[in-house]
Amino acid sequence: MRFSSTLIVKCAMMMGCFGVCLLAAIYSRATHSAGSFPWYSIIPPVLAVMLAVVTGRIRPSLAAAVISGGFLAAIADSNGFAVWLANALGRTWLFAIQTVWLPESGTFNTGNVRILLYVVLIMTMISVMLAAGGLQGVARRLEKYARSARSTQLATMALGLVIFIDDYANTMIVGATMRGVTDRQRISREKLAFIVDATAAPVAGIAVLSTWIGYEVGLLSGAARSLGVAKDGYEIFFDAIGFRFYCILMIAFVFLNAWSGQDFGPMARAQRRAEAKGRTPNERTPNGKTSSAIPDAFASAGSHPEGRASASVAVVPMLALLAVFLAGIWIGGSPDASPQRGPWAILHMSAWRGALGKADSILMLVYASLTGLLAAVALAKTVARVPIAAIVKAAVVGAKSSMLPVAILALAWALKGACDELQTGQYLAAVLGKSLRPWVFPALVFVVSGLTSFATGTSWGTMAILIPTAIPVAFSLDGNVYGTLTVVSVAAILDGAIFGDHCSPLSDTTIMSSTASSCDHLAHVATQTPYSLCVAAIALGVGYLPATLGVPGWCSVAIGVVLLASLFFYLKAVDR
Numbered sequence: 001m002r003f004s005s006t007l008i009v010k011c012a013m014m015m016g017c018f019g020v021c022l023l024a025a026i027y028s029r030a031t032h033s034a035g036s037f038p039w040y041s042i043i044p045p046v047l048a049v050m051l052a053v054v055t056g057r058i059r060p061s062l063a064a065a066v067i068s069g070g071f072l073a074a075i076a077d078s079n080g081f082a083v084w085l086a087n088a089l090g091r092t093w094l095f096a097i098q099t100v101w102l103p104e105s106g107t108f109n110t111g112n113v114r115i116l117l118y119v120v121l122i123m124t125m126i127s128v129m130l131a132a133g134g135l136q137g138v139a140r141r142l143e144k145y146a147r148s149a150r151s152t153q154l155a156t157m158a159l160g161l162v163i164f165i166d167d168y169a170n171t172m173i174v175g176a177t178m179r180g181v182t183d184r185q186r187i188s189r190e191k192l193a194f195i196v197d198a199t200a201a202p203v204a205g206i207a208v209l210s211t212w213i214g215y216e217v218g219l220l221s222g223a224a225r226s227l228g229v230a231k232d233g234y235e236i237f238f239d240a241i242g243f244r245f246y247c248i249l250m251i252a253f254v255f256l257n258a259w260s261g262q263d264f265g266p267m268a269r270a271q272r273r274a275e276a277k278g279r280t281p282n283e284r285t286p287n288g289k290t291s292s293a294i295p296d297a298f299a300s301a302g303s304h305p306e307g308r309a310s311a312s313v314a315v316v317p318m319l320a321l322l323a324v325f326l327a328g329i330w331i332g333g334s335p336d337a338s339p340q341r342g343p344w345a346i347l348h349m350s351a352w353r354g355a356l357g358k359a360d361s362i363l364m365l366v367y368a369s370l371t372g373l374l375a376a377v378a379l380a381k382t383v384a385r386v387p388i389a390a391i392v393k394a395a396v397v398g399a400k401s402s403m404l405p406v407a408i409l410a411l412a413w414a415l416k417g418a419c420d421e422l423q424t425g426q427y428l429a430a431v432l433g434k435s436l437r438p439w440v441f442p443a444l445v446f447v448v449s450g451l452t453s454f455a456t457g458t459s460w461g462t463m464a465i466l467i468p469t470a471i472p473v474a475f476s477l478d479g480n481v482y483g484t485l486t487v488v489s490v491a492a493i494l495d496g497a498i499f500g501d502h503c504s505p506l507s508d509t510t511i512m513s514s515t516a517s518s519c520d521h522l523a524h525v526a527t528q529t530p531y532s533l534c535v536a537a538i539a540l541g542v543g544y545l546p547a548t549l550g551v552p553g554w555c556s557v558a559i560g561v562v563l564l565a566s567l568f569f570y571l572k573a574v575d576r
Contacts, residue, residue, distance in 0.1 A: 011055065018047055018068055025075055037430055041422035044069040045455035045506070048415060052505050058521060062411035062506065067092050069418025095417040099410045112413060114362045118168065119409070119512075120402040121369035125317060125376050126176045126516075127398025131304050131390060132380035134313030139181045141311050152178075152185045153195060153258035160199025161251075164207040167200040167509050168365070173318060174199070175516025188274035189519035190267060190527040197513035197528060198254045201459060201498045202247035213237065215460060216494060219467040226468070227475050229482045236490060242553035243491035245543030246446075246499050249560045250535045256564050257531075262571035265530040270523070304394075307384040316379055321372035328364035329355050405508075405515050412457045412506050425452045425465035438477040439548040442488040445470050446544050449496025450503070450536065457506025459497035466493045488547045495539070502532040538563050 025040035048065030052058055070092030074084055097103065099112050129135050142159075146152035156178045163170045175196045182192045204212045221233030231239075257263070263271050330346065332355075345351045377395070380386045386394075419425065445466065453462040467490075474489035475482070501507045505525045514524040542563065543556045 011051070015064075018043065022068075022071060025072060037423045037427035038072075039427065040072055040075075041419070041424040041427045042455065043072060044415060044418050044422070045424060045457075048506060049455075049504075052522065058408055058505065058511075059411060062408065062415055066095055066411060066414045066418055069415065069422060070095060073418065073421045091421070095414040095421070096410075098417055099413040111362055112410075114366050115168075116406050116409065118362065118365045118369050119172075119405055120399055121366065121373050122168070122172050123402040123405075124395050124398035125321075125369060125373040126172060127394045127401065128373065128376040128380055128391060129314045129317060130176070131307070131394030131397075132313045132376070132384035132386050133304070133307045133309030134311065134315075134317070134376070134379070134384070135177050136180060137309045137311035138177055138314045140309070142178070142181055143184075146181050146185065149185045149187055150258060150261055152181055152187060153191070154255070156182065156192065156195045157199055157254050157258060160196060161203055164203045167204040167212070168512060170200040170204065171196050171509060171512040172516045175513060175518075177314070179517060186275050188267075188270040189517050190270040190523050191263075191274075193513045193517040193519040193524040194267065194528045194531065195254055195258070196517055197502060197510060197524070198250050198531075200513065201501060201509055202250045205459075205494060205498055206241055206244050206247050216463065219463055220490065223467050223471045227472060227482075229475075231482065236487070239487045240491040240494065243488045243543070243547055243556075244495055245491070245539035245547075245553075245556060245560060246495035246536055248557055249539055249543075249564065250502075250532075252561050253531065253535050253564055256561075256568050260568035260572055262568050262575060264571060265527070266523075267527040267531065270527055304384075304386045304390045306390075307380070307386040310379075310383050313376065313379045313384050317372040317375040320375045321368045324371045325364050325368035328367055329359045329361065332359045332364065401515075405511055408511050409508050412508060412511075415506065416456050416458055416461055419456045420461075424455060425462065426469065438485055439545070441474055441477055441485065442492040442548055443540050443544040445474070445489050446492035446496040446499070446536075446540060449493045450500035453497045453500025453507075454504040455500075457501070457504045457508065459501040459507070459509075462497040462500065463493060466497075484550070485548050488544060492544050499532060499536050499539075503529045534567075535564075 021040060021043050025038070025043075044065040047068050048061050051061035051064055055061060070090075071088040073091045074087035094103070098109060100109050100116070101107075102109050126135070142155050146155045156174065159178065160170055160174050163173055175192065178192060178196075179189075182189075201212075205216075207213065217233035217237055219233070220236045223229075224231055224233060224236060229236075330352075373395075377391055380391050380394075381388065448470070449462055449466050452465060453459050456462065470493060471486065471489060474486045478485040501509060503525070504510060505522060510525060510528075511521060513519075514521040517524070538560045542559045543553075546556055547553060
């Protein structure tokens with residue numbers, strides 16, 4: 001791997017800056033009180049983002065940030081250089097190993113291991129469906145409704161809305177299914193990745209049945225108990241849905257963007273390039289650099305020449321995946337209460353909400369993806385009549401392709417461990433949350449949530465940090481009653497976490513969106529961020545600020561949609 005002299009100089013300068021910050025952190029430790037959060041806690045995520053932008057390489061940037069986190073975390077234990085160095089290396093190793101193994105208990109980190117296993121299984125399933133022509137069959141069916149760039153983008157969005165049950169499943173299935181269709185319509189891979197990403201977390205985050213709601217409700221229930229509020233987490237979640245301005249406006253943005261055919265910023269340049277010469281997976285990013293986050297094997301996977309392309313080879317495994325997932329949630333969500341549910345309980349939303357709140361959704365995803373893979377293999381052999389050797393080869397290609405997102409996810413989790421150790425989220429919340437007027441608080445919470453999610457690359461982690469810390473503040477500013485300020489603050493935390501997730505190159509769903517779309521990862525981030533910032537600015541201006549002053553949520557949403565429509569109308573008028 002060759003590095004230009006300019007790149008080496010830039011990296012050396014950045015590492016030199018880190019060295020200066022490290023010395024400043026050591027010097028400031030003497031005045032650092034036990035109850036406060038260290039300012040240098042923001043160095044690892046900032047270093048990761050800056051190195052990723054400068055080098056165009058995600059894995060080395062993340063690795064460098066994790067190592068820096070180990071050195072900074074060891075400052076408190078420094079009793080001489082040798083001890084400090086040993087502690088720093090030990091903490092770095094701990095951050096890395098804790099992503100899959102918990103040394104204290106001597107057990108696997110089952111949640112993370114299951115997510116990694118799910119990624120491997122789902123990408124293997126997709127690769128088999130590609131080799132059998134299943135996704136190509138689905139694409140041909142969709143082509144009936146995707147006869148232009150506009151209808152293709154709308155069809156991609158519709159598919160993203162339909163697969164609302166989980167953002168991981170959404171990104172992997174929609175990106176892989178629509179990649180060939182969008183390529184034929186000369187829609188850039190960056191645009192495909194944006195539509196996939198923008199209809200993943202925003203949809204799963206507000207869907208009444210998804211893997212997200214169980215996690216969000218669990219955090220909200222804990223906050224309600226600590227505050228003595230006579231509401232459960234589901235009631236708070238539904239109270240906040242009308243104030244989820246970023247998620248709602250992002251979905252509206254995707255629709256208006258596709259309908260108008262107008263783009264701006266880096267996305268417009270990517271679209272012009274795609275219209276002129278198409279999109280090649282190894283093309284350079286807008287800043288002239290290449291990213292390692294392109295699964296070449298997965299991108300090059302195609303149907304076997306002897307296979308018979310049939311949509312059923314993809315549709316049936318997907319339906320099997322969904323059926324097993326829902327059945328697992330229903331059976332495993334509340335096994336003790338299942339006999340009392342009655343034969344028609346399955347039709348009641350409250351029963352599903354209870355099951356989702358108690359079931360192990362990640363484990364169900366593993367079972368579901370394994371079932372989908374087995375169904376894909378069986379159909380590839382019986383329906384598509386692909387040779388066994390070709391099916392095995394496709395499975396190996398899919399497994400190999402999963403190694404890149406697996407590595408990046410593991411490094412991102414290690415960085416999250418470093419941020420947890422250094423209390424990065426708490427520092428951001430403490431610095432930005434002082435001396436506030438009550439009506440400003442939800443807007444500020446949205447910004448803090450976005451910054452935290454951007455820095456750490458995890459929306460769920462951000463929720464876990466801010467819901468227990470920011471909601472009590474909102475409750476006190478609300479006069480120690482459960483009022484509008486508290487509800488809007490809940491919505492601001494949940495939406496801000498998704499907003500920061502959309503802008504962060506460290507985010508798992510952002511990584512998966514670029515992976516499934518075979519789009520350069522940094523190009524996806526560079527083209528999506530201006531769109532996310534645009535929606536966030538409107539959500540702040542007409543949503544979170546007016547809502548605390550008594551403006552109804554539906555009114556803010558309507559004004560936001562009008563502003564977005566006006567933006568695209570203006571772009572269309574200028575483009576004539």
